[in-house]
Amino acid sequence: PTTSTFKIAAVPADGVGTEVVAAGRAVLDALAAGSGGAFAFDWTEFPWGCGYYERTGRMMDEDGLERLREFDAIYFGAVGWPSVPDHTSLWGLRLKICQNFDQWANIRPVHFHPGITSPLRKADHIPLDWVVVRENSEGEYAGLGGRNLSGRGPGNEVALQTALFTERGCERIIRFAFDLARTRTRKKVSSVTKSNAQQYGMVLWDETFARVAADYPDVETESVLVDAMSAKFVLKPEDLSVVVASNLNADILSDLGSALAGSLGLAASANLNPERRFPSMFEPVHGSAPDIAGQGLANPIGAIGSAALMLDHFGLVDEAARVHKAIEATTAAGVLTPDVGGTATTDEVVASIIDHL
Ligand code: NAI
Ligand code: MG
Numbered sequence: 001p002t003t004s005t006f007k008i009a010a011v012p013a014d015g016v017g018t019e020v021v022a023a024g025r026a027v028l029d030a031l032a033a034g035s036g037g038a039f040a041f042d043w044t045e046f047p048w049g050c051g052y053y054e055r056t057g058r059m060m061d062e063d064g065l066e067r068l069r070e071f072d073a074i075y076f077g078a079v080g081w082p083s084v085p086d087h088t089s090l091w092g093l094r095l096k097i098c099q100n101f102d103q104w105a106n107i108r109p110v111h112f113h114p115g116i117t118s119p120l121r122k123a124d125h126i127p128l129d130w131v132v133v134r135e136n137s138e139g140e141y142a143g144l145g146g147r148n149l150s151g152r153g154p155g156n157e158v159a160l161q162t163a164l165f166t167e168r169g170c171e172r173i174i175r176f177a178f179d180l181a182r183t184r185t186r187k188k189v190s191s192v193t194k195s196n197a198q199q200y201g202m203v204l205w206d207e208t209f210a211r212v213a214a215d216y217p218d219v220e221t222e223s224v225l226v227d228a229m230s231a232k233f234v235l236k237p238e239d240l241s242v243v244v245a246s247n248l249n250a251d252i253l254s255d256l257g258s259a260l261a262g263s264l265g266l267a268a269s270a271n272l273n274p275e276r277r278f279p280s281m282f283e284p285v286h287g288s289a290p291d292i293a294g295q296g297l298a299n300p301i302g303a304i305g306s307a308a309l310m311l312d313h314f315g316l317v318d319e320a321a322r323v324h325k326a327i328e329a330t331t332a333a334g335v336l337t338p339d340v341g342g343t344a345t346t347d348e349v350v351a352s353i354i355d356h357l
Helices: 016-033 050-056 064-069 086-100 167-182 201-213 226-235 247-261 301-313 317-332 346-356
Strands: 004-013 039-045 073-078 105-111 129-135 139-146 160-164 188-193 220-225 242-245 268-272 280-284
Touching: 004 016, 004 086, 016 039, 016 073, 016 301, 016 317, 016 346, 050 086, 064 086, 073 086, 073 301, 086 139, 086 280, 105 167, 105 247, 105 301, 129 167, 129 247, 139 247, 167 188, 167 201, 167 242, 188 201, 188 226, 188 247, 201 220, 220 226, 226 242, 226 247, 242 247, 268 301, 280 301, 301 317, 301 346, 317 346
Parallel strands: 004 039, 004 073, 073 280, 129 242, 188 220, 188 242
Antiparallel strands: 105 129, 105 268, 139 160, 268 280
């Protein structure tokens, strides 16, 4: 008999989102099928996204959030298509879920895979592995501001985009980063701001970081400005373990990290509500990739890695490790999609990962 069934809401949304969510589901279903009934996944798929918007004028059902609330987790693809303005699609679905479910911690591991060439020559002989921890509820993506504030019309418009930093918001993400650092081989947290130029919110962040750091004397720390940190990602990545940054800065740095690992298609992420009052959401870092959508070319590893983060969240830690090992065996064997220099299709990579499970 099945001892645990995890109810998962799948929201593939747009472009390659549909392809990589199908890939992740196939891997998780294979894992469950091989578990001897120890666990199972009960999927419900929601048709939301830009196509849904074109038909209904909404990115998700009006009661969408209430429906999602009942699930153990949300497995998300990517949202956005050229037919809908990006700010409408992003705010109408992904950011709406993140903000309403208080998924304030966004975890984005930067992981280097065997058999995948990094643009960093260093990666050939130095083991590299770090995690970007992104503040996911406020900062530059708080959605505060407005347009047409001058009332002077076209040509003289004024817009304000206000970043929100609360001491509680800063403190909870910084503590999360320190707690995560304690679980890692290298116990170090790098805090990233731009407090020389942004003297209010980012100085509050820096001061909160210094205060929280005092509670973790066993963890090494550094505070680095975001421009310098982007250089450090390239020049001295072996010095990184946990990198904690605000919403916008961490968004940019995590794309840089995944590019250094070889492709945006490799990067996994978890949007966590650590208190577990709401479901958490697991999704690849990349977007809907309209340039390659529908051609079977999407790299499914970011989405499958995100499914592994979901397994961790369910407490299926050994199973998550098995998925990671199967991914590594697949890349090491050279079964790679074109973005990482191979000729395999999405389905061939998925089949290989399932084989290696
Ligand atoms: P993107 O991540 O979709 O694509 C950037 C580049 O990476 C493209 O060349 C694409 O082909 C490649 N790429 C992305 N995922 C890949 C994969 N799995 N395998 C192989 N190659 C992959 O970013 P872009 O082009 O800036 O945005 C496209 C749309 O996605 C926009 O509508 C944007 O708003 C949306 N977007 C949504 C996100 C989300 O839902 N979390 C995140 C980022 C963008
Ligand atoms: Mg991004």
